[in-house]
Amino acid sequence: MTDPSPAARLESAVCSVVRGQHEVVRRVLACMVAGGHVLLEDFPGTGKTTLAKAIAKAVSGAVFKRVQFTPDLLPSDILGISVLDPRSQEFRFHPGPVFTDILLADEINRASPRTQSALLEAMGERQATIDGQRHDLDGLFFVIATQNPVEFRGTYPLPEAQMDRFAMQCSLGYVSAAEESAILAAQADTHPLDALTAVVTREEVLALMAAAKQVRFSAELREYVVALVGATRGRPQIQLAASPRASLALMKVSQAMAMFEGSEYVTPEIIQKMAADVIAHRLVLEPEARFAGLSARQLVMDLIAQTPVPV
């Protein structure tokens, strides 16, 4: 049996591990293919880490590293460090876990802001500057960060700049009771993750990334994306609105999503589907709005409903 496309193979492989989360898996994969990074914010035990591991395992030849963020984690623990080699009397660079294909930054909000910022450059520009030396990162550099929304003690909320570096923020949420019992059944003997074999090569994923850029995007929808992101600006409830980076991310993610949906062009429906994931986490609401129980995601949904869509 030959699968029709690497995208579908990758998707079904990950879905076989992370059950009942088809929609989120597809979004996360789209984000990866779009060259973005994803922040998974969810309650403990909903499968964030499993998802990241599954993606890493499904791609053969991809290097997967994980960093468990803790308050005492230092920037050099992520980026790497130059150590003086006593024999050659030279500094030798020991690359940190950031030099990888897929990086799982677990519980990212437990590290100090300084360490979190160390990821900034790597995520934004796919390069790390250590001791004045520039180190380029891999072409497939995909950060899956997780954070836990319920815990505040001992956590450092991500700085806005870093939030903006994430193309998307999604949450897995709880699955249905039927799915949950299926998960129990599947993990009775072995973890499905152990059974997972690589279904796509690293090169195939890079090809997918190139293909996603070719998904057609009409000028009218570009205007729509700009209008949607622009709608966040100048609102009294919003302290910090979405940046042009958000528009860019929304376009790229929509293209990748269209590809996963088997379409060669983007439709307004796809843009609307991705908009909340792409825009919401970049917004900083006014404290009054937050205290009134308004969430950024809800606000974005309202904006989607209000912004006229091309028909």
Add this chain to the structure above:
Amino acid sequence: MLGTALLFWGGMTGNALAGLVLAMIVEAAHWTRLRWDFDDAACIRAWHLCVVAMALATAFIWIEGNPYLTVPRLLGWLPALLLPLQFVQAFGLRNAIAARTFAFFTKQQRARNQRHGLVPTAAYFNFGHVYLVTVMVAATPLGARPESWLFLPGLVVLTIWELLGAARCRPAQVVPLLLVAGGIGLLGQVALAKAYNWLNFGSLRDYEEALNPSHYRTAIGHLGEIKQSPGILWRLRPDAHSPAPTHLRSVGYNRYRGGLWSNVTPPESRADDSDFKALVPLLASDATPFHPLRGEAGPEANRPGLRRFTLRGAAAANAPLPVPGDAASLRGFKVDAFERNSLGTLRVFPKEAVIAGEVAWHDPASAETPPWLELDLDVPANDQAALRQVLTELRLAQQPSLAAKLEVLRRFFQGFQYTRYNTIKPPPIGTFNRPGAISLFLTKSRRGHCEYFATAACLLLREAGIPSRYAIGYAVSEHDAKRDEWVVRGLHGHAWSRVWDEGAGTWLDFDPTPPDWLASETSHGMSLQWLLDGVQRLREDFALWRSHSYHRLILSTVMLGIGIAGLAWLARRLWRSKRSLAPAGTRRTAATAGGGGRTPLHQLEKPASRHLPPRPPGQPFGQWLAGLEAHLSEKAALDEAIRLHQQLRFDPAPPPPPASARLAVLTKQLAAALKTRRIDSI
């Protein structure tokens, strides 16, 4: 639909032209592509405009006359007054008006919430429906024309049309229902018309309005307290050298039976249909017309020696004008006609709501016909015994002159107690020759109000052989020293007797009520009465000022100027902010950003909108059309059509040639399916 309703309203309320203009304005939205992008602030401004218009209309109607009819009249004009909002609704791009427009506090709260960064949760609604209902209600009997019977058939026809137009119901079910509802409504209409008449002419109005020249139901023989309005009805300003009259008579009566005083026309006046005859004006020496009250009187009715006062107040058409019993002539009133009946009741057909003029009085001859003994000496049989007993006790027959007899009577009544709280019970129904309420008043209770006193005096005098009649009107007792005028209020309403003085050949006022009655009447005025009086005075001043044709011209010029200036300003602002709409049918598409191409599937929008709720601006077309799945069996065709539509619409690459043709075929198929579906549902 709305236009027809407005035409209907115009026809019903007699403002056909206004109805036509409003209908043109409202329906013009369907013919022109002119639109405005009205935002919430514009809605609020339109609402303020409506409120100002309503306030002005209320003030105008209030000045015009009957305050009780202000609400119905205002209701009748609501379609015109609410036009700004309907304009915003019909010509705005949004097709809806925020519900919060109408509440001041909600607006404040919203502004505060927005400052604090809360999302405004807006409720929008289509004002057109509200306007339609308003128009319908304005055309109802609640409005200005209660007597029109065309209303219900029109309403039923309009409703049937609306329902059938919406195509959401079966006529066989709806029509009988509507007819039943119409029948019930017809009953309601009768009741409303009655209520309207009651308000307009009935007893709920002031004492003045209840004065019917043909009969008057007194409170004699009824229990309970008598209440009268403290509002000012008339103002008198006597000449410098004349005193003020003590009594102003509104209506006279000559027959008493069981608490009811009525007017029986003397035989010599019966030839005509009506006892009332118009007064013929004469020209005074200074060429101003005056109306003598006595038919045979000439210029002497306006001679300089007579006492005079100016009288001013609000008069309804056909209402009695209170003048002294010995009034000679009237001058300077702006009226169409005065009419007088044989008992001296004067009624007026004023040109203005408030009239003012001069009354000459203290004429030795009165305008009433001389006594008609058959009635003016008539006494009810059941009271005769008591009357005779009193007369015997008083020895009235032994008094030498009429003046002495009246003096004896006056003194007799001094021993009675004036009260407005009636305790004399009505005689049981079906009993004859029981002593009436007057007998009880004279012999047992000896307490009552002016109607008892006046009736008892009348009957006593009649029993003593002196013709007398019953008069109701007002006692002039309150002097406003600051303005040097006498004020007549509703609670000065009074009743007394007119007595025939055989020697002088005239009728005299005889008031048997103890003079302290006024003190008890006026002792419990309202604390804010001065304010009400002031407002009423202002209103009357304005109405009188306006009744002058020159002033009226000035006023209408100024009002017209302000109106035109306001309209011009509004028109200029509207003209500047106008938008043109894309060709009809693409309104929704054009309202969105970008504009751009159309696909054949867009033709499905109209048929689909019959089955689907309106598409919010943020809902993609395909997603909206997918809602049709519940209505269609051709699910695959719909999916394919939506997919083709998206490809044609959003794929920048050139589409394969058959795509458009295929979509056209699918669209036709879907439209046909929707049509049959629609017929099925009916």
